[in-house]
Amino acid sequence: MSIKVANISKNYGEQEALKDVSFSINKGEIVGFLGPNGAGKSTMMKILTTFIAPSSGSAEVNHFAIDRDKMGVQKSVGYLPEHNPLHLDMYVREYLEYTASLYKTPKNRxxxxxxxxxxxxxANKKIGALSKGYRQRVGLAAALIGNPEVLILDEPTTGLDPNQLLEIRKLIKNIGKEKTVLLSTHIMQEVEAICDRVIIINKGKIVADKKLADLRKSQQQIIEVEFDYRVEDVLLKQLPMVTKVKNTIGFVYELTFETDKDMRAKVFDFAHDNGLKTLQLNQKNKNLESLFIELTNK
Incomplete structure (x- = not known):
């Protein structure tokens, strides 16, 4: 197991940033760590890199305890923080040589x-002259210089244009073939394209821990329908396999079905049989974005 977190809490004075957080990540997994601003993502990552200590609880990275074996943790982890701390007046190769000297890494690395x-x-340009995308590449290279087992990336694609984003995404995916990666981001497409699993944190607590493959196989289906008149919820609940009815606005209803079968024909037939006109009818299968919104808006 590459990362093991057990009952971690972190307080900043009166503020409780993390509340009894527990999770584990197996070797070779790429895990997306999601949450709204202030949810505790960066705090958790700083604890795992031994940058700060938890108020209570324990964690291990590559079997090294964060409190007793800090040096072992630091040698095992490559960390790219949200604000990539680069020496802008240094050349790319010069900066990587300097970083390598700290790890006593061979020059061929x-x-x-x-x-x-x-x-x-x-490679022969000053870092200050590079685009944001190339600076992120330098940060990733620096994080990998010690050949760590675990890579922790905090918002690695923030501020990148679409082309840069695709390049960094591909790079992280390739790195994940050999390393365990914990990736924090606000971009849902990023997680769905890169990650094997997602952990969602809200207000310092883990609210979801799902494999992306399981989420894709979810049979839950949401249909948004607008009628020309208001309909009683009790009538809509007579539809087959419907589990939830929500009147979102006016005559618009959100119907949740526990099936992967397209239920739009059933909803259309329901409207016809009850003398209603269907003004719009859309299928919205539950995806990562809708799960995130549902869990973090509570």
């Missing part, structure tokens, strides 16, 4: 990473 992270065209 630098050339490997320059190639792996797509930095060859920019």
């Amino acid at each position: 630098i050339e490997e990473l320059i190639s792996q992270c797509g930095l060859k065209p920019e």
Whole structure:
């Protein structure tokens, strides 16, 4: 097991940033760590990198305890914080050589990473002259310089344009073939494209821990329908396999069905049989974004 978190809490004075958080990540998993601003994502990542200590609870990274084996944790982890701390006046290769010297890493490792992270065209430029996308590549290369078992990335694609985002996404996916990756992001498409699993945190507590494959196989289906008149919920609940009826606005209803079969024909027939006109009828299968909104708006 690469990461094991048990009952971690963290207080900043009166504010409780994390509340009894527990989860584990197996070797080779790419896990998306999601939550609204202030949910506790960055705090959890800082604890796992030993940058800050928890108020209570315990955690292990690559079998090293964060309180007793800090040096072991730090050698096992590559960390890219949200605000990538680079020396802008240094050249790319110079900066990576400097970072490698701290880890006592062989120089051939630098050339490997320059190639792996797509930095060859920019290797002899100053970091301050690079685009945001290339700076993120330098940050990733620096995080990988010690050949860590675990990679922790805090908002690695913030501020990137669509082309840069695709490039960094591909890079992280390739890195994940050999490393365990814990990735924090606000971009749902990012998680669905890269990750094997998602952990959602809200107000310091874990509210969901799901494999993406299981989420995709979910049989829950949402249909949004607008009639020309108001309909009693009790009547709509007579539809087959309906589990939830919600009147969202005016004559618009959100119907949740526990099936993967397209239920729009049944809703249309229901309207016809009850003398109603169907003004709009849309299918909205439950995805990561709707799950996130549902869990973090409570």
